[in-house]
Amino acid sequence: MSIEINDSDARSLVRELDAVVRNMPREVAKVVAKAAVNVKGSMQEDLRDSRHFKGGAPAVSYDLITTPSYAEAQIGPVSGPGRKRGDIASIAYFGGAHGGGGTVRDPQRAADEEAPAFTRALDDVLRGLG
Amino acid sequence: MIAHLRDGVKPVLETLHTTYLGFAYGDSTSTTPKVPYYVLAGPSWGSSDEAPVCGVDEALDAEFRLTAVAGSPEGAAILLGNARAILSPAAAWTPLAYVGRSVSVRFVRSEFVGIDPDLTIPATNRHPGVGVDTYRLVSEPH
Numbered sequence: 001m002s003i004e005i006n007d008s009d010a011r012s013l014v015r016e017l018d019a020v021v022r023n024m025p026r027e028v029a030k031v032v033a034k035a036a037v038n039v040k041g042s043m044q045e046d047l048r049d050s051r052h053f054k055g056g057a058p059a060v061s062y063d064l065i066t067t068p069s070y071a072e073a074q075i076g077p078v079s080g081p082g083r084k085r086g087d088i089a090s091i092a093y094f095g096g097a098h099g100g101g102g103t104v105r106d107p108q109r110a111a112d113e114e115a116p117a118f119t120r121a122l123d124d125v126l127r128g129l130g
Numbered sequence: 131m132i133a134h135l136r137d138g139v140k141p142v143l144e145t146l147h148t149t150y151l152g153f154a155y156g157d158s159t160s161t162t163p164k165v166p167y168y169v170l171a172g173p174s175w176g177s178s179d180e181a182p183v184c185g186v187d188e189a190l191d192a193e194f195r196l197t198a199v200a201g202s203p204e205g206a207a208i209l210l211g212n213a214r215a216i217l218s219p220a221a222a223w224t225p226l227a228y229v230g231r232s233v234s235v236r237f238v239r240s241e242f243v244g245i246d247p248d249l250t251i252p253a254t255n256r257h258p259g260v261g262v263d264t265y266r267l268v269s270e271p272h
Contacts, residue, residue, distance in 0.1 A: 079244045087244045094262040096246040097162065098154050099169025099197040 027125045029071040035118040036062040036073035042110035047089060050104050056089030131172045131192055134269055138226040138233050143168050146212055162249050165258055166209055169197040190269040198261045206261035207243045231269050238264040
């Protein structure tokens, strides 16, 4: 006596899941990168609007960090030795050695503004892969 | 909020270093105060998405910023770490002594550590190191 098992559907499902796992990080990374560009642009605009700190606008940048299962963007002014524009931008947001807070809008607000569009775009990616 | 920073948070930080509220003034010999020191400031008054849905309550839920100033960025980072250790150890809610109200603070995030290129410490002829952390403060009547 023999038993035949038809596992073609299961194999098909595995292939589809493989495709999702392969494609999802790439698509999600695109969404993260687009949001990072928008937040960066918003932060640069805030700095350009400041009479005292507009020189810090070019220092705002972002780094995209991706792995097969992860995507992250770090957005902000690049500061450090020889990066005076970045130091100026940090002081614009958070104040200098005298304290008291900065005069340019908190960058968290730029991220908050982008959050709804970011969430929608992520949702679209997940639906598209379904 | 100013009263909470002045009477609740500032006395705790004063056990570590000189702490200014709002702005750190220099003296007759220098526009830069003697380092190290802290400055407390309230940049916002709570987020709109946490507003009460009805009536007016007497609770306060707001973020404040702590600026630490030292001779170098590394020193500023150490000062911020020392402040976190007493204001919010392990990033946990920590009660503060405050007459008539229940007050707690919690570390939210580090904002930046760098130098202030607009100021120079006369004794060292170097720019001071500056670091900023954000905390959240919640206060309710007893």
